[in-house]
Amino acid sequence: MFNIHKETFQFGGRELTLETGKIARQADGAVLATYGETVVLATAVGAANAKEGQDFFPLTVNYQERYYAAGKIPGGYFKRERAPTERETLISRLIDRPIRPLFADGFKNEVLVVAQVLSHDLENDPDVVAMIAASAALTLSGLPFQGPIGAARVGYINGEYVLNPAIDQYPESKLELVVAGTRDAVMMVESEAQELSEEVMLGAVVFGHAQMQAAIDAIIRLAEKAAKDPRPVPQDVHAPVRAAIKAAASAELAKAFQLPVKFERRDALSAVKKKFAEQFVGEGEGKVAANVYGGLLHDVEADVMRNAVLDTKKRVDGRDLTTVRPIVAEVGVLPRTHGSALFTRGETQALCIATLGTAEDEQFVDSLEGTGKQTFMLHYNFPPYSVGETGRMGSPGRREIGHGKLAWRAIHPMLPSKDEFPYTIRVVSEITESNGSSSMATVCGTSLALMDAGVPIKKPTAGIAMGLILEGDRYVVLSDILGDEDHLGDMDFKVAGTEDGVTSLQMDIKISGITKEIMKVALDQAKGGRLHIL
Template sequence: MFDIKTQEIELGGKTLKLETGRVARQADGAVLATLGETVVLCAVTAAKSVKPGQDFFPLTVHYQEKFSAAGRIPGGFFKRERGATEKETLTSRLIDRPIRPLFPEGFYNEVLVIAQVLSYDGENEPDILAMIAASAALTISGVPFMGPIGAARVGYKDGDYILNPTQTEIAEGDLDLVVAGTPNAVMMVESEANELSEDVMLGAVMFAHAASKKICDAIIKLAEKAAKDPWELDLLEDSGETKAKLKGVIGADLEAAYKLTNKQERQTAINAAREKARNAFADLAESDPAAYLGTLKLVKKLEADVVRTAIIKEGRRIDGRDTKTVRPIEAMVGFLPRAHGSALFTRGETQAICTTTLGTKDAEQMIDGLDGLSYSRFMLHYNFPPYSVGEVGRFGAPGRREVGHGKLAWRALHPMLPSAEEFPYTIRVLSDITESNGSSSMATVCGGSLSMMDAGVPLKRPVAGIAMGLILEGKDFAVISDILGDEDHLGDMDFKVAGTSEGITSLQMDIKVAGITEEIMKVALAQAKDGRAHILGEMSKALGETRTELSAHAPRIETMQIAKDKIREVIGTGGKVIREIVATTGAKVDIDDEGLIKISSSDLSQIEAARNWITGIVAEPEVGTVYTGKVASIVDFGAFVTFMPGKDGLVHVSEIKNERVEKVADVLTEGQEVKVKLLEVDPRGKVRLSMRLVDQETGAELEDTRPPREQRDDRGPRGDRGDRGPRRDRGDRGDRGPRRDRDDRGPRGEGRGDRGDRGPRRERSDNRNDDNGPAPEFAPAFLNRDDD
């Protein structure tokens, strides 16, 4: 029933298997790609005809991660996969960028590529597998595709390149680089690096390209077994005669237009030339619409000829610069008064307003993906409104291009961020492009770096970015620095390099030809290094190093470490204690499983109050230490004082003042703040405090000036009571039985006589049966014993 064809190769120590003929057989091409236990299905379909009047190539790529692939159920209310996540959008672009240039010019049939992750083992990333599956599906589909391409991911650790690294190896290493290429040349590069040199980066690209060649060979072998018949194309061929005629009509106009250095003036002149061409061939639009459409397409070729010839032959660019000069740069920080950090970065006619906002841990971005829930403390969002290029267009949620440009800037800045221990803030950088004629993503890198430094984020080093271009004519080529928008559209390469004075942090390349060589990349990297150094120098004029103080409007975060066995006490039952701390002090308090506490507020007094509260909870009382507390309750013999959160002690009536206190309530009231010294913690945990040994105004300790106990009144010494010996040796007391059974005395107050007002116990000494005669009649029997 199934006509299954497979092809296997070894990739990074594992087996890569490509299979077709079992699944999605009604698609023009469908391939199951398996690496380890990660499986991706890619299906390709193409329209058999072109819509009337269509003059562009409608290629759409969708990459989707099924949560079932990792044995998970999606979060949220609907519990199903919905709109594309950031990772899905970025991977869709990763597939699109290297395959788009490989469709023949003039092919305008709609093509749809859908890649779905069906199984994920947590080790082998599905994005590379999706790129390979898409290439294989296109190659066997019969659709005109000048592939195949191969793709590989490379890591770098301890001086060695790692093919197909695991996530752990990427995290521990210094590089995460993805390369796609044909058997002959590199087509696309995407990377994040930890300040690596140009030579190391170039070596990584070539290492990845060598692996991608093997993948291309495997796809070709699969196509030999399973490819469908190629489509017959009826492409409109360029007419030399028509092009010559068109050049005679508008050639001089285009040359004059591209000598205008102002973008708006240049664009107006170009539009006028295009309108002139439409009018000159208006008759053809009625007699042969296809030919008319083809003629108008030649206008762009004439524009490219004008720009490319001037660069290759004369070394002159559209705005009059040479190939290496960077446009004038103006940077300023503190541009917005209320933002935590802000910068306005302008390079020629490209401008970005970048702001940095600092937040607490609860502001981290939660990401729900195949690996489960994860959190990101650094976010970078990029916006590209239509007015930045003087156009009217859609303004709303970010599109794929905005997501991709923002991620490129994120990769460039991310390696230079301080660790969470060094700087425990959540960081969000927002880039709003207000003008664009050239690389706005690299302007975002520069402006984002300055805005974070303005906010007080201690970056390891400032980061700058530059976009490089390429004009390739046969064996002749020219690499150009800081490309304009028109040079991007009419050139052959968009090569973006970001980094510090020490090395590269991000590298991205897209090309429009069938690939570039190692020689061209080497020249581009060296030229980009010089341009990056120049931009860093201009940025330093605005702000040379990170500010040491945070903005007055930014939250302050302080950390403290407590023992793990104290976490429960800080949180309290059901979170009662920590909620009370937050509600009372106004500060935010976060605590992790290791006992690390982060206290945040824009008011330092709130942070201090929360810190003191927590310190009081976890601290152990120390004898001899003075504390500030509040009277919790008053009793006849003293007052109980809360001197630490959750800890009370007794101030005995004799320890309130040096002089005699008749009634505690006359001196203290509940809720009154007092200063106490901890005298003793007995084995049962009871705490004895003293107020009299502390100056209640200053909190300073006082000397104990009270005389010894026997000198406090005129009672004199207690006297010699005789050698009574141990109580158990005082004589045979007989078997008296339990106290309640000793006699029939009855209740104490009945039948035993009136005891009268005996006064305080310490004044009763004359009633003792020592040398003072017989005991009173109401005395208990044991006082009349002649034990001695």
């Protein structure tokens, strides 16, 4: 009845087993991953066809922790799992970020990836297990996924890197870093560190990438036995129209990208789009639907902007590659708050407010590992008006939760101990303007607001977002990126820390990964930018 296939490999001193063919057989891909007594089921399903007129790739990743996995019953009146917790949201993003760039260009079918924690031994963290299981499920599914990826957690204990430290080792580690990548390159990094040097951080990424190769090898062996036939990869049928748009519109797009002010540039780009729509939108030869035209023009915009930066080493706002935008920092801007700061960097602005409370204000956290309390909270809000748009206002989305946690990781190592400062701290970052790097503006503004509130932080902390444009063997690393450079570039690389070391590093790659050399350049350049801000 069951056609079961397994692969087992050593990973951080313990066995990790990937099994398929017994559970969730109607999914396109399903893998049960067992690490110690932590068990995660990952499934991947892709719709048979793309919805008509859809011009984006609808990938959804859901990571779920079931209370029964740790022998617990949920609290609350209904006694069942409710909306995703912050941890579940963050791990869903952790899985999503490295796999999203690896789907074939032009693939627009809806894809759902679900990772469910079925058993938790309270020793082996299920997040990395879920990432590996999700990668395996996608590799088996037949979907046009150009993986697999591996993942690893790296600790730094007594001056040595530790692969997948046990949960009870976390307090003694100066580093908590999760890295994901393919056979040849790194795709994603997420970390919190105790003021470690750029060399130690880069070494941790390289160490994790080397160790995850065992997972990639095991997934490939499993796929050789159990993978479904690959679905056809969509062909680029619009290449001739794209080439025609490029020939017609490139000169005017180049002029638009020379305008340094965001709204003037946006209006000029909109005018170019409207002008050439008459020529390329419609029915018949050499014409496409309006939504397809928008996507093709976006491709041409990216090509024009990227080549201009590579050729001239000048950016859309006129800066060179390493210059940070003008900074204005103010504290005590609100009369009745405990601490406040307004941090403005170019066209990005964060209003950060710190509030102090008692032990009664601590945040109660209920998880599979048990219950606990947090004395530091950082909440990030990104209202639509910050980018001059209308839109939904409501509970925080995944992006807001992720950006808030990134800033939390950057600031957390610099807070005083509970014995030194027995107060609960809540910081809210209201993004009032945004043109790139708002999470790093939050780090800077939070550091100022905490000092304004009288919190004896160990050292001021600052953050900077780096970008990358890579074409063949040519590349440039950009300091303090704009929204357009983030949107049209290949990397979002955020580094925060003090004058003495890194406290948080986050990296997301939109291409098929980057090399150690590029990461080293980005880290060194980020250090210069961070010290300038401090």
